[in-house]
Amino acid sequence: MTQLIRRVELAHNKPIIILLALLTHHALHTGEWDNRFHIFLGIWTLAFSGIAASEYMSDERVKTVGAVIQVTATTAVIYFATLAASILLHRGFFHRLRKIPGPFLARFSKLYGIFAGVLPDFQYFKWCEKMKEEYKTDVIRTGPREVTVYCADAIPLIHGPMSRCRKGPWYSGYTHVGGDSAHTTRDKEEHKRRRKAWDHAFNAKALREYEPRLNRHAVALMEQLKEQAKQPSVCFTNWANYYSFDVMGDVGFSRSFGMVEKGEEADVIKLLHESMSPLSVFGHVNWGLNLLTRTSVGAKALLEHIDWTSNVLKERKLVTPKENDVFSRLLDPNDDKITPEMNADSRLLVVAGSDTTAATLAWIAYELCKNLEVQAKLRKAIDAIEPEKWHLDVDDVANIAFLDGVINEVLRLHPAVPSGVQRETPPEGLTLPNGTFLPGNVHIWMPIHSIQRDPRYFQKPLDFMPERWTGEQPDAVIEKRAFMPFNTGVYNCVGQKLAMMELRSVTANLIRLFEMSFAEGEDGSTIEKKTRDCFTTNVGKLDVKLTPRYKA
Numbered sequence: 001m002t003q004l005i006r007r008v009e010l011a012h013n014k015p016i017i018i019l020l021a022l023l024t025h026h027a028l029h030t031g032e033w034d035n036r037f038h039i040f041l042g043i044w045t046l047a048f049s050g051i052a053a054s055e056y057m058s059d060e061r062v063k064t065v066g067a068v069i070q071v072t073a074t075t076a077v078i079y080f081a082t083l084a085a086s087i088l089l090h091r092g093f094f095h096r097l098r099k100i101p102g103p104f105l106a107r108f109s110k111l112y113g114i115f116a117g118v119l120p121d122f123q124y125f126k127w128c129e130k131m132k133e134e135y136k137t138d139v140i141r142t143g144p145r146e147v148t149v150y151c152a153d154a155i156p157l158i159h160g161p162m163s164r165c166r167k168g169p170w171y172s173g174y175t176h177v178g179g180d181s182a183h184t185t186r187d188k189e190e191h192k193r194r195r196k197a198w199d200h201a202f203n204a205k206a207l208r209e210y211e212p213r214l215n216r217h218a219v220a221l222m223e224q225l226k227e228q229a230k231q232p233s234v235c236f237t238n239w240a241n242y243y244s245f246d247v248m249g250d251v252g253f254s255r256s257f258g259m260v261e262k263g264e265e266a267d268v269i270k271l272l273h274e275s276m277s278p279l280s281v282f283g284h285v286n287w288g289l290n291l292l293t294r295t296s297v298g299a300k301a302l303l304e305h306i307d308w309t310s311n312v313l314k315e316r317k318l319v320t321p322k323e324n325d326v327f328s329r330l331l332d333p334n335d336d337k338i339t340p341e342m343n344a345d346s347r348l349l350v351v352a353g354s355d356t357t358a359a360t361l362a363w364i365a366y367e368l369c370k371n372l373e374v375q376a377k378l379r380k381a382i383d384a385i386e387p388e389k390w391h392l393d394v395d396d397v398a399n400i401a402f403l404d405g406v407i408n409e410v411l412r413l414h415p416a417v418p419s420g421v422q423r424e425t426p427p428e429g430l431t432l433p434n435g436t437f438l439p440g441n442v443h444i445w446m447p448i449h450s451i452q453r454d455p456r457y458f459q460k461p462l463d464f465m466p467e468r469w470t471g472e473q474p475d476a477v478i479e480k481r482a483f484m485p486f487n488t489g490v491y492n493c494v495g496q497k498l499a500m501m502e503l504r505s506v507t508a509n510l511i512r513l514f515e516m517s518f519a520e521g522e523d524g525s526t527i528e529k530k531t532r533d534c535f536t537t538n539v540g541k542l543d544v545k546l547t548p549r550y551k552a
């Protein structure tokens with residue numbers, strides 16, 4: 001054996017080291033390693049430890065620790081320098097995406113997007129917007145193997161029901177810790193099977209069953225806001241969070257979190273936001289997120305949140321609720337076990353079912369404070385409904401065109417998933433409607449925020465104009481497909497009808513009971529600047545002044 005090692009003399013044989021580096025690049029390039037990068041780290045650690053040991057044992061010239069380190073380090077430098085040079089040369093000048101325009105440095109690494117687009121203000125969607133203005137084209141290369149696509153006519157190809165694209169590796173970032181949810185599974189057949197149960201949990205009959213709960217939570221919120229209105233300023237973002245968390249707990253798990261009742265930020269909301277935070281950066285470098293969750297460094301909150309949501313489900317499994325909830329439809333009553341997939345679905349419901357609605361409610365308050373004439377017009381429409389009732393039920397506000405116009409306009413200007421979702425081209429590639437050919441296994445993002453503010457699709461796109469949705473200004477929507485806050489196709493938001501019921505119920509009652517304006521010292525800049533894009537958003541604080549319209 002020693003003879004053999006001596007003959008090969010790997011550490012002294014530069015061509016072999018270079019060849020191994022090139023083979024490594026080939027393996028990295030042809031496979032999907034985003035979520036298996038730890039395997040390479042393991043192989044490298046073993047290989048270089050092996051080289052150090054074999055040098056020490058077999059080479060008379062290498063007999064001190066210093067000499068062993070020197071030889072191993074030289075080997076590592078040659079290997080990694082070759083690997084880096086090969087990767088960078090390929091990504092920069094020979095890659096299949098080399099003809100797609102984009103920032104020069106972005107073609108070498110996604111780290112560029114992180115430094116240029118995320119770290120300045122954690123609002124990556126704004127950087128996407130800047131790229132579109134700078135390059136004035138619909139397809140921009142924003143990473144070595146990634147493009148950002150801005151044209152609405154590509155939506156059916158990328159997201160539509162017949163799309164051949166599949167979910168990208170972003171979705172498997174921490175599958176190894178929590179299992180795959182219906183949302184994170186990348187297997188189309190598995191998604192189809194699991195989505196059936198979710199569809200059942202949000203069909204018309206189920207939604208009707210959830211209505212009384214929504215009414216109860218809206219009443220509780222309004223009662224608390226009446227008390228809060230005695231203060232000069234109310235932190236609306238907090239109350240939006242409490243409400244949506246209570247609804248999600250009740251409708252999802254028949255569990256009362258009682259946050260509106262307590263009126264204080266519960267640790268679990270903080271934990272939820274902290275668990276999503278790493279995605280703002282590591283959502284762009286999958287291998288980073290994967291390593292983070294494997295080593296727990298920096299992913300403590302995420303792991304704790306996964307545990308917490310598993311416990312919520314465990315406790316739910318022990319009871320038979322009086323009213324059906326979402327998990328009445330998802331859990332198998334004949335099976336005592338809770339699978340990792342069910343635990344992952346539990347976290348999916350907590351994240352998707354609370355944060356998105358809370359963020360949208362906060363933006364509704366922001367836009368209504370900024371556009372007082374819209375608020376007055378909305379109030380007129382709301383006052384006309386069932387004037388003798390002191391509280392409007394979900395059913396009462398199901399078909400108010402101007403209310404839906406306000407909500408749609410907020411979802412257009414402030415989508416809860418602003419940077420969009422990742423898809424991957426099929427192996428044979430994809431030709432976009434503008435003729436651009438995207439080779440196979442390329443990652444695509446369609447930034448919802450940019451598309452929904454594009455003047456090609458919406459007249460005066462930055463104006464808050466609910467009338468564009470009500471029939472009063474129909475020409476103001478030029479391309480309806482470009483409105484995709486809940487996404488579209490087989491992976492679209494299963495909870496969108498429930499979300500609309502919540503948004504209508506809270507907005508209508510809020511506007512019926514209070515005049516709302518920015519609190520003193522507030523101008524809306526905190527929510528604009530401090531909102532953090534973490535796939536969903538952690539919205540910044542918004543303080544409002546509520547003036548009751550009726551005496552208690």
Ligand code: HEM
Pocket residue numbers: 182183184195198348349352353354356357360415416417421422485486487490491492493494495496498499
């Ligand atoms: C304003 C509120 C909401 C917005 C803007 C929103 C947006 C979205 C978007 C864009 C997706 C697609 C994600 C992707 O493809 O990766 C999605 C998926 C999903 N949403 Fe929502 N959502 C909202 C509220 C809700 C609510 C209230 C629930 C449940 C209670 C919910 C449950 C889900 C689930 C389970 C999925 C995964 C569906 C699948 O992959 O088949 N969402 N949502």
